[in-house]
Amino acid sequence: MAEAEVRRRPGGRSARVRAAVLDAALELLAAHGLEGLKVADVAARAGVHETSIYRRWGTRENLLIDALLEATGALTVPDTGSLRDDLVAYATDLAAFLATPTGHALEHTLAAAGDDPAMREARDRYWAARAGGSMQIVVRAVERGELPDTVDPRLAIEMLVSPVHFRVLLTREPIEPGMPARLVDALLGGIAVSRPPSDPAR
């Protein structure tokens, strides 16, 4: 595993150590959840000294967040030039990621995580980073004139991704292939006006 990472992320020993530690952390997270993430175990699995981890990351929570961001870094933010296409692609990618064993495990890990101050701070940073990326879809659409500049990018992205998370975590319903597009059409056009021919509401 560490070997594959080296090929993917060149950059010398420091980058190799980082990749090995993050891989080890993700494997332990996926297998045992957040409670199972002990720095000593991560160090042993990655073949590094525990002190190296603390020197680089400072805290267990910093390591956790870095590992989560590394895993969800696969979720690139699309930039096709079309708001609708970007949103459909993003929701589709998110659903696909959450259907992988790693994505599924991380999602449940985040839902089960406690609320102590260090964890809360780490979680806030994680979601801020996620939102900061995905909100660019909305920001760029405003710049292109596809959305009014009064739109709330944060709420828009929450409305896009939440139904996907809702199904994965709570109802466990499958996300059928056409769902992201139906979601995006309802989000962009609204349910009251988006479906011709007749629109008695407004």
Added chain:
Amino acid sequence: MAEAEVRRRPGGRSARVRAAVLDAALELLAAHGLEGLKVADVAARAGVHETSIYRRWGTRENLLIDALLEATGALTVPDTGSLRDDLVAYATDLAAFLATPTGHALEHTLAAAGDDPAMREARDRYWAARAGGSMQIVVRAVERGELPDTVDPRLAIEMLVSPVHFRVLLTREPIEPGMPARLVDALLGGIAVSRPPSDPAR
């Protein structure tokens, strides 16, 4: 607790037993999660024989679903005659319920629950019952002509409730008082067209 229930739900010994068992199940669920829900413990706490529970509910999962539906039965489906008011009220009530200790515990219990066949079947029944109630808001709006009859009531309700669940389970962000209304306005009018004055998108 059982005494208060008796006052609320009159109906003789059978109703009293039912109320006592469901209360006991909810208390154990909130305190220990789904794994802690043992029929023997529920029986002991409710002061009834274990066999009485099996006679009435058949399985642990049936009992679980009945207890969850009892707890979320407090979530009445509003019928004000206005789609917007109904949706805002429903999202507001849901947020308030999920902020209670019971609501919070049940939400995390459902997110953490496993996927064995009995649990899956019980969960499907639970969410079908929840959706069946809340979708009436949309169905009635179609009948009143506030929505086109091509609207998908299930998707509409998913888009309404998911951002509330997303914050409670994942980001743990507070649901500010104005959030339900902003959510409903975006859902009804769409983000691309709902904010005057200028609408370059369509």
